[in-house]
Amino acid sequence: SGDLYCSLLNPRNVRFESVNMRNVLHWSAPEGTGNGVLYKVKYSVYGVGKWIRKPECRNINITWCDLSSETSDYEEQYYASVKAFLNGMFSDWVETTRFNPLTETKIDPPIVSVSSTDKSISITLTAPEKWKRSPEEESISLLQVYPGLQYNVSVLNKKTKKRWFFSISNHTLVVPWLEPGTAYCVSAQIHVPAPLLDSGFSKEHCIATLKDK
Amino acid sequence: EDASLPAPQNISILSTNMKHFLTWTPVMVQGETVRYSVEFQGEYERVYGGESWIPISECSPIAATVCNITEDISATVAYRLRVRAQLGARTSPWATLKGFFNRITTSLTPPVMKVIADGYHLLVELEDMGPAFQFRVLYWKKGQERRVQQKVLKEVSSVLHLDTMEAGADYCVKAQTYVEAINRSSSFSQTQCVRAQGGTPMWL
């Protein structure tokens, strides 16, 4: 791109990586460049006129930049762009594709807590929170972002090795009439029907029903 | 364009459970492999798109006399379909399906279902039929046919928990599929009954 003498190869694979709407711009260094390359970043709201520089990501030598704060309105869509510098040479601005936080974020599994009696287990599920600027800021559950959010719950009887699935909309589930003194392992997944988004399954939480009195 | 090749005959659609196939009888040319190309036209193309036709690349060309058109028949409107034969530079006239095809006419079969009693728990295993399908599952305690309960299941890739059962009681289950995109249901599956684990239930 242009005369090699005064231009640097472009950063590669410029894209947003988003989890629970923590939206981080990532890229790879220009091919063949080692350390010492610096970068600067800008972003824009789709449909709005201007590019905005991100001061905290000016002359940085790392290959990511957290733009969560700048892209927190998930009713908007965004572009971001990166430029590389090395020894007076610089690359072109390289843009992301249009980023839609609402449909492109990845969702973490729900937080699972389990308690038991002698014949039942109670499962409580908590959807992850949307990224927030600081701990003091008000928490927004992804349940508020995706009102149609549901849970798929898997319950494994460790003795019989049989696994059952439940599909529930509210965040608690009681499974009664189980075998006393038996270990059950629970894991859960978030399912959003529209726009279609699924989390992975959480790690298993195992608990034993109490021995028969 | 040398159109001496005869057009395919007996164009028809086979459509079951929202899977749609176009079939035709082969054009026979001694010692040669005749190939075919398939095109579709939705109602949009007819009304707003200048009656344009769109090739189905997976079937243009193919040697087989059947084409899976499911991916392109993805709206509940009237479609037209056509196929022609080709042999080298020679092509036949287009043969067009008589009338239209609307996926609303697909035939829906009852779901394959397996009912399981695991202790006091009533479970059901249903065959995954694709994202367009929901399952309406009815279940009742034998002898209480008036108190039928219903669950609508969408995610069916495993053993699904329906309900808990009273000790020693018999429970019966039947299910039908429902396709919201065409607002139609299949007939019900055979009823299957299972018995809950015996023994004095905790609450008695």
Added chain:
Amino acid sequence: TTGNKIFHFGACRVSMSMAEIRAGFTAIKANIQARDPIRTLSILSYPHSLHKVKSSDRCCITHHLLNFYVGKVFKHCKTEDLYVNRKISSIANSFLSMKRKLGQCHEQNRCRCGQESTEKLKQILANYEGLNVTSAAMKSLGELDILLDWME
């Protein structure tokens, strides 16, 4: 998951297969949006996002936007890529099917347009007419997820 959406406009109930449209659009989104170099203008979101529209105006806006896409947008979106064209056909025919279903609500007078929605629709048409027809159509198609997000 069927991802179908039941819209209730007063007593009018319309089922729309959003999942199929969403899947069709997702398959070609990068291709279509790459054909729209204009970052500084949006057809649907300028100056205000669709999300700012009152819920009482939802039926009217939905009805007119379906007409807008079916009547104006899709026909100018033909590409050199057969796969993209097939997906556009799939979306266009789904929109036509939805347009017809929603038309029944409109005929039953349950889809009245308030002042705000009339202004919003005028703005959308002005944004559209502000560009040459192919750029406007391709930009509108690239903004389909803005419409789908709002509808869902």
